[in-house]
Amino acid sequence: MSAITAPATAPGWLTQTGQVFRRWSLVSIREAWGPIMSLIQPVIWILLFGQVFHALGALPQFGSQGYIGYLVPGILMMTVLYSGAWAGTGFIEDIDSGVMDQYLTSPLSRSSIVAGQLAQQLVINLLQSVVVLGIGWLGGARYPGGFLGMLAAVGVATLLAAIFCSASAAVALTARSQIALISLSQLIVLPATFLSTTMMPAAAMPEWVQNVARWNPMTWAVELGRGGLTGAYPAAGWWQAAGLLALAVLAFIWSVRAIRNYQRSI
Template identity: 70%
Template sequence: MTAVTVPGPAAARSGWFTQTGQVLRRWLIATLRQMWGPAMSLVQPVIWIVLFGTVFSSLGALPQFGTTGYIDYLVPGILMMTVLYSGAWAGTGYIDDIRSGVMDQYLTSPVPRTAIVTGQLAQQLIVGVAQSLVVLGIGWLAGARYPGGPGGLLVALGVATVLAMIFCCCSAAIALTSRSQIALISLSQLIVLPATFLSTTMMPASLLPDWVQAVARWNPMTWAVELGRGGQSGSYPDAAWGELGGLVLLAALAFFWAVRSIRSYQRSI
């Protein structure tokens, strides 16, 4: 991770957006120096789309999938899975900063705590959008089609970004609270796997057991996946506005938790 220079009096006079931009710039430079991380995170969606899409392609003949094939059904789910998994690891950057002493330098500077969180979050979301575009491209090459058009794809990307914000902020809060790489990894695995498989990511709700349907109905992953499918197909679910509102509310609460966690960390040192 790149070092950070403690801002002087000039930084105290600079605006919030300037300070946030400087934090973002640092994280983007670190990303460019370690591009293998974001690149390797795309291996999994390729496997999911190509392998699962091929193995379970016969499921597309079931009436629950309508007139679309399984690839068309699967791609929005893989899109949301990609940002979910990437977001769950976002807190590792904070743990690296804590171990290297960079976080202490940040907290002794006049940079607002919200700028520290927002700058790192913006970097994660930029990477997430790039990954999402690649996933949609891989899906198209695998045979998926997007009748919703460019506008629908923008909706899918926007929903994926909101979902990424939720898990990035939660991961940051867990990292700042536990200060442990092992704890972050363990909790991330404990959350992302149930969030994925207790949703409609892989299967329509009508093909799931009753108890899974009940859980999936209130799973934010289901909301994001269904909205993404609506954008891809151009036909949105009846509860689209409610699902979008729920995701936005969770994103706001997660951001508040991350900011609160960085302030709690500061009081503890």
């Protein structure tokens, strides 16, 4: 009498996500020049732009931290914003190479495919955030909020990165075009940056820009990050953090729906 073989059980969601994370991590290691080159921009902004406008630090709107100290949290959020907006290019490369079709014919959970890539992107953004804070320190910025404040700033940056990484993945899986993704990214990231308090306090902006900046998630992240580094959080900090968390969840759901829609269309 032959023995009955029990059916193999599929690995759990965390294991599947870890497998996808490992695959994307190996890709990033082989193409490490990308994340490294993305750190050139914050060096330029902090060390060059910050020095050119150093005299602005004497204005009372910038408080005691000077312009460099004011600028660093904004550059921190800019770095993860720009990096996150390009995150979807990896999915387009997978679509063009046929890897995505192999994913979708495997027993991998669709959400684990998205989550694994997102986790890998967030690790890169986390490392970039630490480097940006180090560059800011070398440029003359100081962080009265201490270690916990820096941890809070990096946490907010990671939350902002989650929003744009997930949204970028959703756009990539929907448009399936590098040109469309890049064009849309540029259309969003530039206004998001300059219609916020990244480089200037709200009091120094025209009234209409102040009104837009108040509801700009980039402003929420910058103000929370600035509060962590200075030790003086904004009065609206709780609802800003809640807003960022809600947007991150919605963006992730959007990206999962996008990969399922892509599978139905092939």
